[in-house]
Amino acid sequence: MxxxxxxxxxxxxxxxxxxxxxxxxxxxxxxxxxxxxxxxxxxxxxxxxxxxxxxxxxxxxxxxxxxxxxxxxxxxxxxxxxxxxxxxxxxxxxxxxxxxxxxxxxxxxxxxxxxxxxxxxxxxxxxxxxxxxxxxxxxxxxxxxxxxxxxxxxxxxxxxxxxxxxxxxxxxxxxxxxxxxxxxxxxxxxxxxxxxxxxxxxxxxxxxxxxxxxxEFAVPLLFSVFWVVLFVVHLCSSIMSPAASFAAHQSLLFYLLTSVSECCTTPYSLLGLTFVVSYLALGLLTFCKWFLGSHDDALNNHNVMHRGVTEGVTLLLLALQTGLLATATLQRTFLLSIIFFIVLTSTMQAMLEIAHPLVLALAASQNRSVWKHLRGLSVCLLLLVFPVFMAYEILQFFHMDFWLLILVAGCMLTSLQITGTLFIYSLFMAELFRSEPVDNLDEVIYWVNAVSRSLEFAVALCVVAYAVWESLVGEWSWTGASVIVVHSYCNVWLRARSGWRSFVLRLEAVKKINSLPRATPEQLGRHDDVCAICFMEMTSAVVTSCDHLFHANCLSKWLHVQGTCPMCHQTVPAHPPTHYGREPDTSTPLEPDAGAFLEEDVDSVEEDYFDSAKDDSDEDDFL
Incomplete structure (x- = not known):
């Protein structure tokens, strides 16, 4: 068109x-x-x-x-x-x-x-x-x-x-x-x-x-233009009215919030405000991508969360749930301020999901553009400081309760996550300026992520504990109880299960790596090849039960995803036999034992075949 x-x-x-x-x-x-x-x-x-x-x-x-x-x-x-x-x-x-x-x-x-x-x-x-x-x-x-x-x-x-x-x-x-x-x-x-x-x-x-x-009707753009026209007309009429001198003594933020609330009194204006917020969130996220240097992906928002849809839907659902249209102007202004706070928190979380991989990629790829690093650090500092400022400001206006604690906890989680990102970025940059790579860098990064997830889990647990205490001591309601149950399941139980599963997998991977024998210089010389995982030369390696050589760190990361050899997909046991790492005896030719083959369980062979096919797909995901 x-x-x-x-x-x-x-x-x-x-x-x-x-x-x-x-x-x-x-x-x-x-x-x-x-x-x-x-x-x-x-x-x-x-x-x-x-x-x-x-x-x-x-x-x-x-x-x-x-x-x-x-x-x-x-x-x-x-x-x-x-x-x-x-x-x-x-x-x-x-x-x-x-x-x-x-x-x-x-x-x-x-x-x-x-x-x-x-x-x-x-x-x-x-x-x-x-x-x-x-x-x-x-x-x-x-x-x-x-x-x-x-x-x-x-x-x-x-x-x-x-x-x-x-x-x-x-x-x-x-x-x-x-x-x-x-x-x-x-x-x-x-x-x-x-x-x-x-x-x-x-x-x-x-x-x-x-x-x-x-x-055909361009509904989002149509309602957005309608609300903008309504808002501009209201601002012009309020400025030209005799009460404009009273409005001049108010703070600019409160005056704008009041004007927005007065332009949100009908279902048509509420839909218009929803689409305007979606477009504003989309513009902010697109600018964040462009500012961080992702020019090719800035205008191609394949992720629905990064299109501003989440923010608009959040505003609409919260407005319908709180009965925003049926309230008075002053009460509507305070409700809108809380809703905008939640929407802005969601937008900051989406900005974090955009900035986290791009900032880490700058350090991991050894990009030496100072301007790109300054832009990435400025976005990280914004995501670190602004949520804390938002939490401080909202605590000045409202008394602490369960709902306010959830809002403040959301801001704190954003700051904690970006703190972990900055710490990992610092480790990558420190390795960049070193002549030799940092030993056990993967282990350090893992424990940094573990500490960050533990702090996030602690914050979520504190929110649940406060909510339970408030329900027992203060006023109890079905709505609060349902929110506590949902919050406990999504932010406590799922986080705990995911963290424990990651810890167990990591522990098993480390146990397997420590149990594998180290390759001797003769074995490395006869191998005379690169690591099949990272494609880098090997000065040290571990030997699997199937006589394949890999870097210890590379195989550790692989075993964290799945417990098989990357080359032949045989299971890597946690306690290998003592003959691992020795050269097989080729002086006597090996005769195939037909009886042993016939005694093998055919079902187990088929199961190993399908497990190998599944491991191939897992290998693609890992790479």
Missing amino acids: PRLEVFANVALRVPSILVLDLFYKYDIVALMEQLRVKNEHVFSKYRWLICDTFYLGHLLMLVLLLLPLRHIVSVYLHVLAAMLLFVGHQIAKEFILDEIRSDHQGAPYLHAEAFNRFIRSLTSQLLVSALCAFLMKTRKVWLFWTPALPLLARLGGAPANLLPAIHVFAVTLSEVACELFLLLLLYRLTKKALSLKMEVLAFSRLPAAAISLWT
Whole structure:
């Protein structure tokens, strides 16, 4: 879709949502009650007209919102033509008033001033008629000469006191024509909308149809533009209002939060704010990728979490759960501040997931670009300091409870994780400036990660302990209990099980490596090859039970993933026999023992075969 068409598709639908949002803000029942209290006669006379106009306006705006672009353009062209006709009638009205106030009562061409006035009005009417014909794509300009009837009557010699009646007749004629056209247009639009609905329902796959309509109407961009327009209008009106001096004494952050809360009072504005937050989060994450040097991947957000979707959905769910729309302005402002805090914490966590591999890759790849390292460190420092600052600020406004502790714990976890990243980065950089590699660097990195995960586990455990204590001492609720259960399972039990499993695997890998014999210089000389895992030369190696040589650190990392040899996929036992590492005796040829082969269990052979196939896939994952 061309950019101009995309712009028109969004810009022409925004007024419909603005009108629907305005309709939603006004309670028709309360409005009718106020009208009845003020004037019973007017209420009884115009009650049905007001109700019909209210609901008909809803229907018309919904139909206009769902129309295809070409039909919306046609509707706006007709609206512009109607506005031009109104301008034409206003020009005729001004001409009639000037004629009544004038001393000349005869034909306008008999008086110079009256003739100049007539020519100016007639020229304006010709221009209005030509514009209307251009908008309606017709050459019949005379169809739009209704506002010029008083001018033609005056040119024919009609007295000035008769011109108001002719003007009323012209206005009535235009109104009847517009109403007939409006009814015909409403009938066509409703028919078109119903046919579109039937086409949608006729699809065998409704999700595909929904995605097609979502893309065609550009729903996220449409509601985002609608909310931005609403917010800008509110800011301009509040600045120009007499209460602007009071707002000037408030803090800028509180003033902006209050303005956002006042622009979040209807479901339409809540959806608009949701999409705006999603776009802002997407822009921040994309800028983070670009700033860290990942230019190729900055605009290709394959990870859904890094597209701002998580932040928008979080805001929408929290707003619906807390009943945000039904609260007063001040209470809504504080609820939005907490929701924005949670959304910002989620965004910081997504930034951490982006920065962690990129920053470590800078050090591990021995990249010597100072500017790239400074950018990576600046993002890490931001993720280290800003969550602590956020936690400190929110603790100044709210009293500590279970929910606030969860928010603060989220900030602390982000700071702890980025601290581990910086420590590992420091180890990589220290190895970069050393002439020889650091011994047992993998072990150090493992224990740094272990300490970091242990601290995260301790924070999660403290949150659960505080929540249980608060439930026993303070007020107990089903909601709090369910959150405690979910938090205990996701952040305590799963973390503990994953950490213990990693520790056991690491312990088994270390035990296996320590039990394997070291290769002698003669064996290394006869091997005369690189390590099959890292493809680097071997000055020292360990020998597996299948007589394969590897670096001890490389094989340790491999055995942490799976317990088989990388070459032949035989199991590496924790207690190898004593003949491992010796050269096999080739003086006597080995005869195949058929009886021993027949006694072997065929099922175990098949099982080893399928285990080997599975290990091949695990090897691909490891590499």
